[in-house]
Amino acid sequence: MLNKKLAIIDLSKEKVKIEETPDSLRKKLLGGRGLNIYYLNKYLKSGAEPLSPDNVLIFGAGLLTGTLTPSSSRYNVSAKSPETGFLGDANCGGFFGPELRYAGFDRLIILGKAKKPSYLYLCDGKIEIRDAGPYWSKDTYEVQQSLRNDLGPCESAVCGVAGEKLVRFACVRTGVKNAAGRCGLGAVMGSKNLKAVVAQGTGGIKIKHPDQMQKLAEEIKKYLFSSKISPLLGKLGTPLLYEVSNAIGAIRTKNSQLNAWSDSLNAEEIEKYVEKMISCSSCMMHCRHRNIFGGEGPEYTAVGMFGANIGLENPAQVIQLNNLANELGLDISSSGTILAWVFELYERGIINKEKTGGLELKFGDFELAQKLLRMISRREGFGDMLAESTQAVKIFGESSRDYLIAVKNLPQSDPHDVRYIKAFALGIATASRGADHLRSRPTLEIFSKLPPEVKERIYGTKITDPTILDEKEKAVYFSEHIFAAVDSLGICKFICHGFNSPHFLDYSYFKKLIKAATGWEFSEKDLEETGRRVIDLERIFNAREGLTKEDDTLPKRYFDDPMPLKISKGHHVDRVQFASALARYYQLRDWTEEGMLKAERIKELESIK
Amino acid sequence: MKYLYVYPELCTGCRECSLACSLTKFGECNPKKAAISVVRDEFERFEYPIICLHCSDALCQKFCPQNAYYPENGILKWDKNKCIKCRFCATVCPYAAITIMDNEIIKCDLCNGDPKCVKVCSTQAIRYEEETHELTDQRNTLAKKVLGK
Numbered sequence: 001m002l003n004k005k006l007a008i009i010d011l012s013k014e015k016v017k018i019e020e021t022p023d024s025l026r027k028k029l030l031g032g033r034g035l036n037i038y039y040l041n042k043y044l045k046s047g048a049e050p051l052s053p054d055n056v057l058i059f060g061a062g063l064l065t066g067t068l069t070p071s072s073s074r075y076n077v078s079a080k081s082p083e084t085g086f087l088g089d090a091n092c093g094g095f096f097g098p099e100l101r102y103a104g105f106d107r108l109i110i111l112g113k114a115k116k117p118s119y120l121y122l123c124d125g126k127i128e129i130r131d132a133g134p135y136w137s138k139d140t141y142e143v144q145q146s147l148r149n150d151l152g153p154c155e156s157a158v159c160g161v162a163g164e165k166l167v168r169f170a171c172v173r174t175g176v177k178n179a180a181g182r183c184g185l186g187a188v189m190g191s192k193n194l195k196a197v198v199a200q201g202t203g204g205i206k207i208k209h210p211d212q213m214q215k216l217a218e219e220i221k222k223y224l225f226s227s228k229i230s231p232l233l234g235k236l237g238t239p240l241l242y243e244v245s246n247a248i249g250a251i252r253t254k255n256s257q258l259n260a261w262s263d264s265l266n267a268e269e270i271e272k273y274v275e276k277m278i279s280c281s282s283c284m285m286h287c288r289h290r291n292i293f294g295g296e297g298p299e300y301t302a303v304g305m306f307g308a309n310i311g312l313e314n315p316a317q318v319i320q321l322n323n324l325a326n327e328l329g330l331d332i333s334s335s336g337t338i339l340a341w342v343f344e345l346y347e348r349g350i351i352n353k354e355k356t357g358g359l360e361l362k363f364g365d366f367e368l369a370q371k372l373l374r375m376i377s378r379r380e381g382f383g384d385m386l387a388e389s390t391q392a393v394k395i396f397g398e399s400s401r402d403y404l405i406a407v408k409n410l411p412q413s414d415p416h417d418v419r420y421i422k423a424f425a426l427g428i429a430t431a432s433r434g435a436d437h438l439r440s441r442p443t444l445e446i447f448s449k450l451p452p453e454v455k456e457r458i459y460g461t462k463i464t465d466p467t468i469l470d471e472k473e474k475a476v477y478f479s480e481h482i483f484a485a486v487d488s489l490g491i492c493k494f495i496c497h498g499f500n501s502p503h504f505l506d507y508s509y510f511k512k513l514i515k516a517a518t519g520w521e522f523s524e525k526d527l528e529e530t531g532r533r534v535i536d537l538e539r540i541f542n543a544r545e546g547l548t549k550e551d552d553t554l555p556k557r558y559f560d561d562p563m564p565l566k567i568s569k570g571h572h573v574d575r576v577q578f579a580s581a582l583a584r585y586y587q588l589r590d591w592t593e594e595g596m597l598k599a600e601r602i603k604e605l606e607s608i609k
Numbered sequence: 610m611k612y613l614y615v616y617p618e619l620c621t622g623c624r625e626c627s628l629a630c631s632l633t634k635f636g637e638c639n640p641k642k643a644a645i646s647v648v649r650d651e652f653e654r655f656e657y658p659i660i661c662l663h664c665s666d667a668l669c670q671k672f673c674p675q676n677a678y679y680p681e682n683g684i685l686k687w688d689k690n691k692c693i694k695c696r697f698c699a700t701v702c703p704y705a706a707i708t709i710m711d712n713e714i715i716k717c718d719l720c721n722g723d724p725k726c727v728k729v730c731s732t733q734a735i736r737y738e739e740e741t742h743e744l745t746d747q748r749n750t751l752a753k754k755v756l757g758k
Contacts, residue, residue, distance in 0.1 A: 067638040068628040068729065102639060145652050175651045202710060204639025210632045217629065218728045225731065234731075278656065279623035281640075284731035286621035290654060 002026070002518065003206055004061070004106040007127055009120065011192055012053055012112030016127045021106060027520065028608050029537075030530055031106060032062035033089060034488030036078040037537045038608065039109055040087075046544045050082035050184075051166055051191040053113035059100065059157065059197060060107040062490015066098030066205055066281065068217045069513050070224070071492035073097055073280035077157070077180035079188045083168040083334065083389045084409035086542045086551075087433050088185055090171070091487050092157075093280035094178030096199060099155035103201030114193035121151075122199045132195035137161060139377075140173040140329040147198055154200040160329025162377040163190035167387040169334035169411075170377075173326070177288070177296035178280065181331040182413065183433055184389070212516035220495075220505065221284055229501050230285065233494065234277060236267040237287040238300035242415070243267060244446060246308075249566025250417045253308040254363050255340035256405055256555075259417045259563040261308035269315050270298065285494055295323030304415020305336020310343065311363030321369055328377040333436075335376070337411030338386055339369060342396075344403050351396055357381040405555045408547070410434025412555070414441065419558050420568040421445050423472040426581050429552050430476060432538035438493065439483060442475035444502055454502050469577045473585035481531030485510065488534060535589075536597055536605060549595040552582055610683040613645075613717065613724060614743050615658040619734035622649040622656035626726035626735055633725045634715065642710040644717035645726050645735070658735060660726075661685070661706040661717035669698035669707060669716075687716050 008017045021035065029035045036058045048054035061075040075097030081088025100106075104125035117132040134150075135143045140160040147156050155174065162170035163186035170186030171179040189195070207213050224230050232240060242265055245251050249260040263269075273293070279286040290296055293316075298306070302322040303315075312318055325332050345351045346361035353360070359382055361368065375383025385395050390409045393401045405412045407428055414437035418425040423442045431439035444450055444458060445466045456462045459478050461471040479498060486496045489510060493499045497506035507524035514522050542551075554573055562572045586595050597605075630643035640647070649656045663685045670678035670685060677691035678698065687698075692714055699707040699714070708715040717724075719737075727737045736743070752758075 068625060068632050070625070098640075102641070141652060148650075148652075202639070202641055204631055204635065204637030204642055206637050207632060210636045214629060214632055214725055214728075217625070221729060221731055275654075276618075277621060278651070279621035281623060282625055282628060283621075283623045284625065284729070286623065286732065290651075296651070 004101050005104055005125070006107045006109070007105055008109045008111065009127065009129070010111045011114040011118065011129065011194065014129055016129070018125075018127070022609065024609060026063065028530065029533060030063040030485070030488035032060055032065070032074065032488040032490050033076040033078070033091065033484060034530060034534045035107060036060040036076050036089065037087075037534060037541060039107070040078050041537060041541055043109060043111065044080060048080055050080045050085065050088070051187060053192065055079050055188055055191065057110040057185070057188050057192060057194070058107065059110075061097045061101050062488060064513060064517055065490030066101040067207065067517060068213050069282060069491060069517070070217060070220050071280070071283045071285060071495045072490050073282055074487070074490045074492055075100060076487060077172050077185045079185055080545065081183035081185075081410070081433070082166070082187045082191070083184035084434050086408050086545050086547055087538055088183030088188070089433050089538075090180035090182045090185055091438065092172065092174060092178055092180040093283075093492060094155075094175040095281045096155040096157045096174040096178075097490060098281045099199040099201055101201070101205055102203050103199040104203050108197065110192065110194065113191065117193050117195055119194065119196040119198055122197065122201070124201055124203055135195050136164065139327050141176070141327050143196060144175070147196060151198065151200060154198050156196045156198045158196040158329075159186035159189040159194075160327070160377065162329045163187055164195075165377070165379045165387070166190050167330065167376055167379065168389040168391065169331040169338070170329055171331045173329045175296075177326045179326070179331070182333060182436060183410065184331070186329050207517055208519040209516045213513070216512055216516055220509065224284060224495060224504065227501055227503055233500065234286045236271060237277070237289055239267040239270045239298065239303050241300040242303050245416050248420060249563060249568035250420045251308045252304060252405065252412070252415050252417045254311050255309065255344040255403060256417055256557050257344065258565060259419070259568055260565040262313040264313045265303050265307045265315055265318065270303065270319070273315060273319050280492070283492065285492075287494060291319050291323070293320055293323055295319070295326055297326065298322040301413060301415060302332045302336075305332055306369070308415065309336045309340040310369055312366060312369070314366070317366040321366070321373065324370060324373055328373060330373060330377060333413035334389055334411040335373060337405055338389055338392075339372060341400075341404055342386065345396060345400050348403070350400050350403075355382070355385070355396070402556045405557065406435055407431070407554060408434035408551050410436060413437055417563065417568070418554075419563050419573055420571045421466045422469045422573065423466065423475045425554055425558060425573050425578070426469065426472050426585065427476045427479065429554050429578075429582065430480070430585060432535065432542060440476050440479040441499070442472075442479045443499055445475060447502070450502060458498055458502060467571060469573075469581040473581055473588050476585060477588050480535050481528050482507070484531040484534035485527050488530065489513075533605065536601060539591070539597055540602065540605065543596055552595060554578070611722070611737050611739050612663060613660050613719065613727070614736050614738055615660055616734045616736070617657045619732045620647065620656040620658050621732055621734070622647055623731075625729040625731070626658065629725040629729045633720065642708065642713070642715065644708060644715050646708060659704060659706055660735070662704060663717075663719075668701040668703065672701050673698055684719050686718055687714060
């Protein structure tokens with residue numbers, strides 16, 4: 001199990017150092033997101049420019065990644081984000097994470113900048129820095145296929161031309177649609193002249209108690225498929241969430257000017273374009289769509305961002321935009337948010353044809369969206385401005401900020417308009433990487449029929465009304481911890497307790513899986529504490545990079561503009577109530593009133609070795 | 610007699626079958642060191658599980674110079690003590706169902722009647738079935754298709 005190494009690769013000096021990860025560290029932070037933030041704090045100099053050689057890029061597999069543990073395909077990519085200036089961290093499925101481990105490594109810490117386009121080749125315990133000349137200027141599909149043609153079966157994490165061109169929301173892509181999507185980590189690859197990390201391995205992951213792990217996998221399969229939602233997730237995937245949100249009027253529509261959109265994007269409509277549902281490594285849920293237009297997806301995020309948010313109703317067009325963004329290596333959450341933002345700015349006259357280079361911007365224009373995505377990926381014309389993501393406020397003027405749906409400079413990921421379900425609002429305000437639902441989305445808030453006692457057992461609050469902020473800090477606190485733990489284990493949130501269901505794998509399952517894999521004894525409390533440790537370490541990182549209490553906030557529109565449609569009509573987030581919820585959240589976290597860690601806690605975390 | 614049957618159209622490419630196999634046989638998780646292999650490529654858009662069919666007139670058995678292969682109650686078994694690791698069996702198998710890794714010959718032995726791969730497949734893309742049941746199912750499917758039922 002623990003026979004995989006840590007590699008520190010200095011691209012400037014062309015040196016590779018291979019080390020062990022101390023068990024003491026693994027016991028405190030497991031792996032994946034947890035160990036990544038530990039090493040990021042250790043290696044990154046405060047104030048480093050994200051697109052300079054000073055940034056540190058880390059690829060890290062979870063403690064259970066690549067094992068028989070169901071849905072254990074995940075790894076994290078971390079760096080300082082060029083999109084936000086704060087923590088950049090993204091979790092990714094597919095087959096690269098497991099292959100990284102089969103090639104002999106748990107974690108790569110990449111420093112400096114290569115003199116010329118390069119890629120890392122990892123094979124059975126060895127690492128080579130190789131010339132990527134032949135792969136440069138290729139988009140994400142072509143480069144991966146070329147690598148397979150040249151090297152044989154391998155798994156790669158790559159950036160597209162968008163990454164080379166330093167588009168601030170270029171993603172790290174593996175396979176057809178899996179991405180370490182958020183925070184512009186593909187641009188960090190590009191800035192380091194690093195086109196790809198290629199893994200090709202034959203080494204297995206040793207398991208301490210093989211029989212126990214086999215039995216657990218069988219038990220988990222039975223448990224997952226005893227739930228009604230599992231077959232649905234495997235049939236429809238995440239797009240099933242679209243209808244749930246749209247029904248209550250909580251779908252971000254036309255840059256959140258509206259909050260409900262067409263039924264033509266419901267999961268049953270999307271399903272008509274699906275050829276087959278497929279899986280990531282080790283996954284029993286198979287929620288990935290292989291679509292008939294040659295790509296994979298769409299996820300719920302793509303349905304929302306390339307559908308409702310930019311005013312498109314036709315599912316075929318939404319899927320084609322999804323495929324294009326995937327191939328170009330652009331983060332769909334940021335792409336759809338930024339497009340909708342500039343469409344509204346144009347409608348309002350805040351930007352005009354002088355800025356857009358003669359383009360007429362409007363919602364609901366498929367060809368325009370296609371063209372803009374291409375232009376962004378090449379930084380051509382107006383695309384060069386959009387490639388700056390939220391930092392384009394500097395170009396469009398301060399008034400443009402009022403219409404920007406972002407937190408901590410990160411465009412919102414979730415197509416869910418959080419003005420109705422208040423726990424979601426608090427969640428995106430506090431999330432360590434900015435406006436993102438995958439750090440804390442307390443999904444159970446959306447289930448209106450959930451018995452209060454179930455909610456109390458999980459979130460520790462009896463309050464059933466989703467539209468008020470009272471006690472919602474508890475739901476966010478619970479969710480942030482379990483998601484941080486699951487990200488550190490390398491397991492997908494799809495089977496994590498509280499993400500899609502009030503059931504599924506909780507700390508009691510995690511501790512059994514860890515014991516089977518490593519022999520280590522953890523209690524449920526230890527695992528929750530690991531989650532808390534990760535959140536605190538991420539806060540230390542962000543504070544060091546200049547984050548303050550003022551950054552734990554929401555887009556102006558969510559405070560000031562009431563929602564216009566359906567049962568959400570009239571709802572918005574009250575500033576005073578929000579400030580009070582945030583204060584309660586800090587208190588629950590045992591942070592100061594300014595939202596910072598207390599000195600003793602910092603000392604305690606600094607002693608982790 | 611029960612055998613393993615694979616249904617590529619139902620395979621989602623997760624490799625849990627291979628991982629369960631390597632875990633059972635070698636105590637490690639390694640999809641390449643398994644008696645069941647899932648060939649997949651997301652760009653070429655296919656998933657295809659490959660498993661030993663326990664042929665009654667098996668080429669591995671026929672060509673093994675050491676006579677390491679022998680049938681026992683319908684299962685084509687392999688005797689580790691006779692094997693000289695020449696890998697000829699893997700070369701002649703028409704289904705490429707024999708794996709060689711770390712100087713090990715890896716061939717399905719149906720886990721002594723309790724195959725572990727089947728237990729972790731979530732889509733029934735691998736099934737452990739009586740020959741007759743398998744054929745009956747296939748015939749029923751075919752009849753329904755022809756009759757438009």
